[in-house]
Amino acid sequence: MLFSAAVDEYLEDKTKRLRGNTMEGYISALRRHVLPAFAGREVEEITHDEVQEWVDSIPTYGAAGKAYKTLRQVYRWTVRKHQMRIWDVTQGIELPEAPVVRRPTLSAAEERETLCGIVGQEWEAVVLAQAALGLRRCEAAGLDWSDVDWRTGWVHVQRGAHWVAGRLVEYATKTRLSDRWLKLPRWALARLRALRGRLRSGRLRGALAPHQIAGRFRRLCHRLGLPWVPMTCLRHSWATIALEGGAAIEDVSVALGHSTVDTCIRHYLQSFRSVARRASDAYDGEMLMAA
Structure with missing residues (x-):
């Protein structure tokens, strides 16, 4: 089965189930990165090494991650849909190391x-x-x-x-x-x-x-x-200001609507200094009391 045909089937199915803005992201990744590399290939003939080399050729971390995840979704959906008895070549792919991103914030x-x-x-x-x-x-x-x-x-x-x-x-x-x-x-x-x-x-x-x-x-x-x-970074500013003011990371995470505290730490905590200071002060206070 041609990969381009698999993409057509996938999009037809997912358009009924997913939000328009989500589909726009998938379609963009497919057009820019996935289809130029795999459109004319048979799904059964795509190899793990080929996928790894393709991921390595995409210059930026964000584009590589999005393109790979889109390819993986289409590939795995096609394997399930058509009950193909083939090894999943998207397993074990290594993505480029994520860069440290410091988003701008306002004090x-x-x-x-x-x-x-x-x-x-x-x-x-x-x-x-x-x-x-x-x-x-x-x-x-x-x-x-x-x-x-x-x-x-x-x-x-x-x-x-x-x-x-x-x-x-x-x-x-x-x-x-x-x-x-x-x-x-x-x-x-x-x-x-x-x-x-x-x-x-x-x-x-x-x-x-x-x-x-x-x-x-x-x-x-x-x-x-x-x-x-940017307006997107007003959210980062809110989190940073709240944390600098003494708010608990858990509380900030809940207010932001995150599923896990880890998301808040990875994306919104710009500096650990204020958090580390509060932890140090708490430790120091307990030690003084024990003296």
Whole structure:
């Protein structure tokens, strides 16, 4: 069976089951990396060494990982679907070593300056909510005014807005743990109350798509000389600021909607110094008490 035919069957099946934004990622990896290498090959003839050499030829870690995982999904789905009695050549493939990524973040003072600088913009509510709650960009763009308990400041995060194939679509949150309640700081709640006015429902983003908000946010910050990070990194800034302020890693992980604490440590903890300091102080305190 030609691998290109296997891809067609796979996409036809998965389009019925997976979200549009997920499918876009798979299709991109297939077109850019997988199909150019394997389209004309028989599935049964692809070898382990060939797959390893192909992975090694992709220059960046992120692209190599995405391409390999996409190939593996199509390959294993095809083997199961057609009950092929062949060895899985995608087993034991070694990916390039992951680079150390230091995502840019804002300090508390920088974030305050930036939030003050965007006051009055039509997209202010989305950026403010993302910064104050540590949301994913899609989650902030998916918030509705009715998701907020205006008396207590609790916010129900239950959907995300995505730009897929040239149109705006909304899906439920990424995972079960991503559907969560978060509490707005008092200053953020007060500002959102002012922005809401008489509205009782409707999306905070208005008619704008997430990428449009991100672009306008970037351009305004650059024009005014405000501290800036991509909207995606406002989430990283929230986690870093919370951890530097003494929050437990476990609590930050839950607030971010992660399945495991390890995810928070790997992706959002920019510096272990504050965490190590608290551990050291706790140890020192116990030793002093024992003296």
